[in-house]
Amino acid sequence: MKLYQKTIVSLCAGLSLLGLGTAQAQNYPERAVTMVVPFPAGGPTDLVARVVARKLSEQMGETFIVENKGGANGAIGMQAVAAARPDGYTILYNTSSIALTPNLYSKLSFTPSKDFVGVSSTATVxxxxxxxxxxxxxxxxxxxxxxxxxxxxxxxxxxxxxxxxxxxxxxxxxxxxxxxxxxxxxxxxxxxxxxxxxxxxxxxxxxxxxxxxxxxxxxxxxxxxxxxxxxxxxxxxxxxxxVLPGFESGAWQGIAVPAKTPTEIIERLNKEITIALQSPEVKEQLDTQGTQVLGSSSEDYQTYIAQETKRWGEVIRDAGVKLD
CATH class of the missing domain: 3.40.190.10 (Periplasmic binding protein-like II)
Structure with a gap:
């Protein structure tokens, strides 16, 4: 009987948390969202991130504040987001550095593949x-x-x-x-x-x-x-x-959130990012920069990051680059 009661209590608690997550997503965002760009203001990543942030602010009715945290090839900004509360109010505007960093540093305080969930790709420069x-x-x-x-x-x-x-x-x-x-x-x-x-x-x-x-x-x-x-x-x-048939390399970008961010919030962000990237004004602004608009599902972006981590890992080992 006690086991049965505990099971019921656990089930109710789980349903309550599920309901809370859904409610959070429906009301999200209720305050400003900080979008951390792990590179200096005015750089190629920042130029694109600010276009996306402005459009998300317009669509979602709350300000998306771009905060530049440069240094260590993006590791400082990524570390800050990895340590943030997984509530959707601190998000990472990442670049290919999310795939490069784990291959460049052996003593990171975070692991990108475990500490982040990819929300969507955004663009490639x-x-x-x-x-x-x-x-x-x-x-x-x-x-x-x-x-x-x-x-x-x-x-x-x-x-x-x-x-x-x-x-x-x-x-x-x-x-x-x-x-x-x-x-x-x-x-x-x-x-x-x-x-x-x-x-x-x-x-x-x-x-x-x-x-x-x-x-x-x-x-x-x-x-x-x-x-x-x-x-x-x-x-x-x-x-x-x-000179090199098949050669291709670009500075791709996207948005990620801390691991354990509620699925409903990730889905909401993905939906809004997709709408933003498809809007004529965003396409025009990025086109003016020579930037190619992307966009993807969360699952596809996760897979892409994993593939790029493996690909660039081979290049980095060949180049003999280590930053710690």
Missing amino acids: PMVILTHPSVPADTLEEFIAYAKDNPNQLSFASAGAGNVTHLTAHLLNQATGISAAHIPYRGSAPGLVDLVGGQVQFMVNTINDSYPMIRDGRVKALAVTSSERSHLLPDVPTVAET
Whole structure:
């Protein structure tokens, strides 16, 4: 009899929690939501995150506050969200760093695959291979030939060791036989400044924050790393159509929440993100940046993150990159 009573009590408690979760989702959000961007303000990730946050604020009737917590290739911001209450009021605007970080650090205080649930992919920002105007090459083929004729004489910038801009350049250099010195910066902006100034000779960087310098002729764009050409740079070929068939790399982004966030809230966020990404104004704003809109189910995004974690893990081990 006592066991039966305990079972009834447990069942009622479970039903109460289920009802509470449903009620939370129906009323969510009831206050401002903090969207943590684990990179500096004004960078390529921040530019997209703020477009999405503004639209979600408009749709859901509560402010989505973008909070920049840069550092350690995104690990500082991710750690903050992993430690937050799983109630939907602190969410992560993640990049591919969520897949790179567990391969770069051996002593993290969190494990992305266990401490986060992917809500939805949002966008991918194609990257572009840039050179200083003094480099005597107007095509990727000419640049590769020049770099191979001058081994270890060139240097390339990245947004940080282990960043996707670094690893994509590593893949390109390895596949084409280029030997060059890697100069990591604390973000893409200072790397671009030194590229314009001629302190480094080339860089792989996202299109959305490189485009103004390409447009003004301060750097040369030789190829894009996406599978298709960018409408912002229609005359710039892809790496795949020039020297490396099948080559593709992009700075993908999405939204994740702490593990144990109620399923109903994850589903609500996914629904609202999907609506936001399909809206004409968001598409137009991201299109202006050269950013490609994505969107997915929570399950598909989880699978994609796992696949990318495995893929980039192999690249990172090959490059011999460790950040602790």
